[in-house]
Amino acid sequence: xxxxxxxxxxxxxxSMILMSGCASTGTSQTADGALLGxxxxxxxxxxxxxxxxxxxxxxxxxxxxxxxxxxxxxKKSRRYYRDERGYTYYVDSNGRRKYTN
Numbered sequence: 001x002x003x004x005x006x007x008x009x010x011x012x013x014x015s016m017i018l019m020s021g022c023a024s025t026g027t028s029q030t031a032d033g034a035l036l037g038x039x040x041x042x043x044x045x046x047x048x049x050x051x052x053x054x055x056x057x058x059x060x061x062x063x064x065x066x067x068x069x070x071x072x073x074x075k076k077s078r079r080y081y082r083d084e085r086g087y088t089y090y091v092d093s094n095g096r097r098k099y100t101n
Contacts, residue, residue, distance in 0.1 A: 028070070028074060028093065029070040029071070029073045029074040029077075030067050030070040030071040030074055031067075031070070032070055033066035033067050033068075033069050033070020033071070033073070034063045034064075034066045034067035034070060035063075035066070036066050037062040037063050037064070037065050037066015037067065037069070037070075038059045038060075038062050038063035038066065039059075039062070040062050040066070041058035041059045041060070041061050041062015041063060041065070041066075042055050042056075042058050042059035042062065043058070044058050044062070045057055045058020045059065045062075046058070078090040079091075080100070083097075087099050088100045
């Protein structure tokens, strides 16, 4: 039975890693990372602790870690520009300028 749980956990983790490489449409990478992290953390918590408490703790920790990783990836993919006054900005997904200075 333990091998079945481990196999299911490995398969779920591998599928989430593969899905995280897909480009998101309309949502931020931070939100996508939080969702995938929470799902993976919940699966890991359930496999390790086999109770509701460990599932919730795993989801919380996975969600925070996934959001942090997604936010970092989002920042790396931004293109920065400089306007005529010398201020640095990037264009968000809604087409608005977001100034960093």
